[in-house]
Amino acid sequence: MTTNQTAFGAITTAVRRWTPDPPSPDAQAAIEELVPDEDLGPYLGRFSILVVLSASIAAFGLLADSAAVVIGAMLVAPMMTPITAAAAAVVMAMGKRLIRALLVIVVGTVAAIAVGWLTSFVAGAEVTAVNDLPGEVTSRTFPGLLDLGVAISAGAAAGYILPRRSATSALPGVGIAVALVPPLGAVGITLEVGARDLAANALLLYLTNLAAIIFAASLMLLFSGFRPANRQGRNAVTGGLIFTLAAVIAVAVPLTLHTQSAIRDVSLQRSVSSAVVAWDDTVRIVEMNADIVGGRADVELLLSGPNAPQPAWRLAREIDSRFRGAVDLRLFYQRDELFEVSVR
Amino acid sequence: MTIVACGVAGGSTDDAAPIAIFGPYRGSDADRWIEVIHAYTEPRGLEVRYIGSEDFVVDLQQRIGEGNDPPDLAVVPQPGFVIELAEEEAIAPLGDDTVAEIEANYPAALVELIDQDDEVFGVPFRLTMKSLVWYRPEVFDNNGWSTPETMAELADLVDDIDNTDDIDPWCIGLEAGSATGWPATDWVEDLVVRNLGTTIYNRWADGDVPFADPRIEASFDEFRELALDGTRAVGGLTGVVETAIDEAVDPLFDNESGCALYKQADFAVEWMPDGIDIGPDGDVDWFVMPPTSAEEVAPVVVGADQVVQFTSSDDIDGLMAYLAGPDAGASWAAAGGFISPKSTISVEVYNDATDAELTALIQQEPPLVFDASDQMPVEVGSDLLWSEITGWVSTPGTYDDFAETIDTALAAADEAR
Numbered sequence: 001m002t003t004n005q006t007a008f009g010a011i012t013t014a015v016r017r018w019t020p021d022p023p024s025p026d027a028q029a030a031i032e033e034l035v036p037d038e039d040l041g042p043y044l045g046r047f048s049i050l051v052v053l054s055a056s057i058a059a060f061g062l063l064a065d066s067a068a069v070v071i072g073a074m075l076v077a078p079m080m081t082p083i084t085a086a087a088a089a090v091v092m093a094m095g096k097r098l099i100r101a102l103l104v105i106v107v108g109t110v111a112a113i114a115v116g117w118l119t120s121f122v123a124g125a126e127v128t129a130v131n132d133l134p135g136e137v138t139s140r141t142f143p144g145l146l147d148l149g150v151a152i153s154a155g156a157a158a159g160y161i162l163p164r165r166s167a168t169s170a171l172p173g174v175g176i177a178v179a180l181v182p183p184l185g186a187v188g189i190t191l192e193v194g195a196r197d198l199a200a201n202a203l204l205l206y207l208t209n210l211a212a213i214i215f216a217a218s219l220m221l222l223f224s225g226f227r228p229a230n231r232q233g234r235n236a237v238t239g240g241l242i243f244t245l246a247a248v249i250a251v252a253v254p255l256t257l258h259t260q261s262a263i264r265d266v267s268l269q270r271s272v273s274s275a276v277v278a279w280d281d282t283v284r285i286v287e288m289n290a291d292i293v294g295g296r297a298d299v300e301l302l303l304s305g306p307n308a309p310q311p312a313w314r315l316a317r318e319i320d321s322r323f324r325g326a327v328d329l330r331l332f333y334q335r336d337e338l339f340e341v342s343v344r
Numbered sequence: 345m346t347i348v349a350c351g352v353a354g355g356s357t358d359d360a361a362p363i364a365i366f367g368p369y370r371g372s373d374a375d376r377w378i379e380v381i382h383a384y385t386e387p388r389g390l391e392v393r394y395i396g397s398e399d400f401v402v403d404l405q406q407r408i409g410e411g412n413d414p415p416d417l418a419v420v421p422q423p424g425f426v427i428e429l430a431e432e433e434a435i436a437p438l439g440d441d442t443v444a445e446i447e448a449n450y451p452a453a454l455v456e457l458i459d460q461d462d463e464v465f466g467v468p469f470r471l472t473m474k475s476l477v478w479y480r481p482e483v484f485d486n487n488g489w490s491t492p493e494t495m496a497e498l499a500d501l502v503d504d505i506d507n508t509d510d511i512d513p514w515c516i517g518l519e520a521g522s523a524t525g526w527p528a529t530d531w532v533e534d535l536v537v538r539n540l541g542t543t544i545y546n547r548w549a550d551g552d553v554p555f556a557d558p559r560i561e562a563s564f565d566e567f568r569e570l571a572l573d574g575t576r577a578v579g580g581l582t583g584v585v586e587t588a589i590d591e592a593v594d595p596l597f598d599n600e601s602g603c604a605l606y607k608q609a610d611f612a613v614e615w616m617p618d619g620i621d622i623g624p625d626g627d628v629d630w631f632v633m634p635p636t637s638a639e640e641v642a643p644v645v646v647g648a649d650q651v652v653q654f655t656s657s658d659d660i661d662g663l664m665a666y667l668a669g670p671d672a673g674a675s676w677a678a679a680g681g682f683i684s685p686k687s688t689i690s691v692e693v694y695n696d697a698t699d700a701e702l703t704a705l706i707q708q709e710p711p712l713v714f715d716a717s718d719q720m721p722v723e724v725g726s727d728l729l730w731s732e733i734t735g736w737v738s739t740p741g742t743y744d745d746f747a748e749t750i751d752t753a754l755a756a757a758d759e760a761r
Contacts, residue, residue: 311406313366313397320352320393327352328371 027163059119065134087217093228116188143205155213159220275318362391367419445668466650517592525730549716
């Protein structure tokens with residue numbers, strides 16, 4: 001080891017020195033069968049049909065707000081195969097195989113988004129605006145660091161299971177844990193209703209899963225003894241791993257910001273709720289939109305109460321004393337009105 | 345349903361009571377304002393809390409009254425409200441240091457305006473210029489019209505426009521919720537100060553010359569003849585009364601302009617289409633409503649937001665003196681959408697060309713008067729007068745009743761003090 005080696009290089013060197021038994025021919029074959037080396041056509045045909053079917057199931061399940069159907073779609077989805085093939089190609093420094101696998105992934109990604117869009121266009125008559133989006137869709141538009149943790153664990157599991165044919169019964173669990181097709185369906189559906197922000201977030205969730213699985217599965221395959229044949233290949237492995245790690249970090253940055261902003265928004269919403277009670281404990285919150293935009297609390301409230309409203313500036317001050325920062329408040333106030341009528 | 349909007353700005357880090365400032369600025373105005381305040385307080389380690397409310401007048405009255413929770417400082421746009429606060433002894437005259445800064449940094453005409461029997465209660469901070477008439481140079485060129493030099497020329501121009509097909513002379517809209525009617529008061533004020541001069545105008549604003557005075561009535565008549573009768577304004581009287589203030593200017597910018605003239609204060613720019621170019625070669629330009637004769641300098645009706653103080657301490661007195669000082673407000677002037685009344689903030693500081701031109705105009709020291717309705721007791725000038733003048737606009741021939749209602753209310757308000 002030379003002194004100017006990077007920490008990452010040091011780790012891969014150490015891993016290389018710790019040499020587990022090379023994989024059995026059966027394990028090797030299990031990996032090589034993932035995406036065929038030649039005659040990609042028939043494979044791509046089967047793959048595309050499964051993507052379209054699973055994406056339709058996912059899109060219908062998302063629109064119907066049915067978690068069970070969406071899980072069904074995860075089990076039909078074939079995306080894990082090319083993704084783990086890509087991980088294996090990284091570890092074994094097989095450039096062509098990597099490109100083929102990535103190509104298949106791109107085809108699947110585009111097809112799944114298109115199916116989501118089309119399904120929403122044709123069948124989503126009730127879903128025409130952001131506010132109509134079912135919970136199954138919106139829950140996929142706010143990825144956080146937890147999703148990254150899930151994807152890394154599941155990617156490692158995939159890397160462990162794939163070379164071991166005896167363990168493949170566990171593979172559907174991996175598919176469910178990282179759910180690749182439903183986020184793509186959510187991208188299509190949100191695009192169809194014109195919610196680009198939400199679509200970008202759902203895509204981020206998918207990219208998180210993609211990058212994390214390739215990275216974690218690569219490491220796991222490396223530990224399972226998969227190696228390139230020659231020394232040049234070993235350098236390529238380091239490069240490949242660095243690249244996939246960089247991809248993981250690239251998605252982790254927006255995820256971290258997302259997670260932080262989600263935590264801050266929740267804490268702001270708590271502050272607003274308690275400020276409303278302190279302001280006037282006879283009012284109810286009918287609707288609340290509170291988020292932090294550029295360091296300031298942007299709060300829109302619809303309150304309803306039996307009495308005339310207390311001065312709004314006092315509510316702003318109550319929020320400020322809890323949130324401690326700039327606040328912009330828009331308050332809509334409805335006076336509860338009671339009408340009693342008798343007819344004899 | 346009540347809609348209110350509030351903003352809070354500042355940065356409190358401990359539980360020591362921060363300096364509490366109350367005012368009407370919200371959103372980006374609140375950002376600019378707190379920036380001005382922070383320039384003084386942050387280097388000194390002082391904590392500040394500014395709250396800006398849309399219902400500023402009602403809220404402040406409540407705070408100093410039954411709420412018993414007055415702020416330390418407040419920004420008050422209505423001079424009449426400042427006087428009211430002084431008479432209630434809610435605010436004290438400014439300290440000597442602050443007054444000395446005002447005398448050093450403001451045009452004499454403005455110092456005179458805020459002088460109350462040799463006492464000064466507010467630091468004028470932000471100026472609004474009411475007497476502007478907006479027009480589109482291209483439309484004027486195409487029709488061979490030119491901007492008037494006198495009120496008589498304006499009347500001729502209005503006749504010309506009225507006789508031109510498909511375009512009305514004025515865009516006017518009075519609808520503003522509970523404040524409906526205020527643009528009509530600005531109209532009459534500009535006519536009164538031109539017809540009767542600043543002395544009688546100020547006596548009228550103070551309540552010494554009643555609305556029933558025939559000279560005042562003549563200015564109301566002139567408003568009707570110049571801008572309300574027949575097809576003078578887009579949509580006729582119904583259009584005038586029902587058009588929202590922030591939408592009134594829209595026909596000026598229609599492809600085929602619906603109106604040729606729009607009289608409104610400098611802040612009307614925010615109601616105009618985004619990104620318009622203002623100037624003689626631009627999309628829109630302005631002139632000051634002309635004087636009655638070419639030899640006179642046109643008087644300008646202004647609004648001035650004044651900072652008043654409810655409490656006194658070294659920190660608060662120091663902050664007030666800083667606000668009256670030569671530099672406070674320069675950062676806002678540079679950011680745009682702000683005109684400082686100070687003669688010490690040079691025209692070069694302003695990045696916005698219109699702000700700079702308006703500042704240059706003020707620094708030439710034309711006769712200045714405060715918006716008269718802002719000087720009247722708030723329950724009349726910022727409430728009853730608005731609704732009553734709207735009634736008078738929509739129903740011709742009701743001036744006597746209108747004048748009697750307002751004069752009676754003014755007398756009652758005077759009595760109550």
